[in-house]
Amino acid sequence: MTSSPAETAVAALLDGAGSLNELALRATLRSHADDHGVDATVVDVVLPFLHEIGAAWERGTHTVAQEHFASQVIxxxxxxxxxxxxxxxxxGISPVVLACPPGERHDLGLLCFHVLITRAGVPSRFLGSxxxxxxxxxxCRVVAASGVVVAATRSRVFxxxxxALRMLASHYPLxxxxxxxxxxxxxRVRATPLSSDMRESVANLVGWYARVTAAA
Structure with a gap:
């Protein structure tokens, strides 16, 4: 079966991670983005690659160092x-603020979300892990945030x-x-759960932001 361009790019990223080849990693991302767009590269290549490199580490085919190297290039x-x-x-434009709470160090998924909503015209402040x-x-007070998105890979972090999250939700849409x-x-934390589908989550947030700004 012929691989899709996204699958081919993910495989190339895995190879680049394995050989610690930064130029190859960057070239793969740039080539796919040139051909298919940045948004498609984020959703169809970067996110699947992050899953695959984690699985490769669990299988023992890639090391933690190789995973960290590739993650930093991405x-x-x-x-x-x-x-x-x-x-x-x-x-006077109020941004959405994005952050991972204490105890959550995996912030690349949220960074992908930041890229996508920013490119869709939503002002965003990304604080990271x-x-x-x-x-x-x-x-949120300094920038007069229009809303807050907090992300974590484990429910126990929330x-x-x-x-603290309930307190935050009493002041800003969370x-x-x-x-x-x-x-x-x-x-329990008085928040709206985002969809596990990245495209759907982005579309929902963009629509919500449009309604907020129209009402302002």
Missing amino acids: RGWLIGEALSGAAEHGP DTPLPGLGDV EAHGG AIGGAGADPEVAE
Whole structure:
């Protein structure tokens, strides 16, 4: 069976990770983005690759060092695409703030979300992993956030900070995402759970932001 362009790109990234070849990793991302667009590369290549490199580490075919190396190359590419794709927003525009709570170090999925909503015209502030929740609240006040997205791969991370998340939700619309964001946890922390489908989550947030800004 013939592999799709995305599957071919994921395989090439795995090869590049295995050989610690930064140029090959960057070339694969750039080539797929040139041919199929940045958004498709993020959703159909980067996210599946992150899953596959984790599985490869569990199988013992890739080391932790190779996984970390490839992840940092991809992080650099994602940040570059977020910066180049960001629209100019005038004063008074309230961004969405994105963060992973304390105890959550896996932030590349949220960074992918940041790239996609930024390119869709939603102003966003990405704080990354292990963000202290009081500090997250401070950022929201400074930028007059229109909403907050908190992401974690395990539900117990949300549970551990339930009180702080409920407090945050009393001041700003709060959504939670990632593998740990099930509806029961979302209800307990008074948040809206994002879909596990990245495209659907992005579309929902873009629509929500349009309604918020139209009502402002």
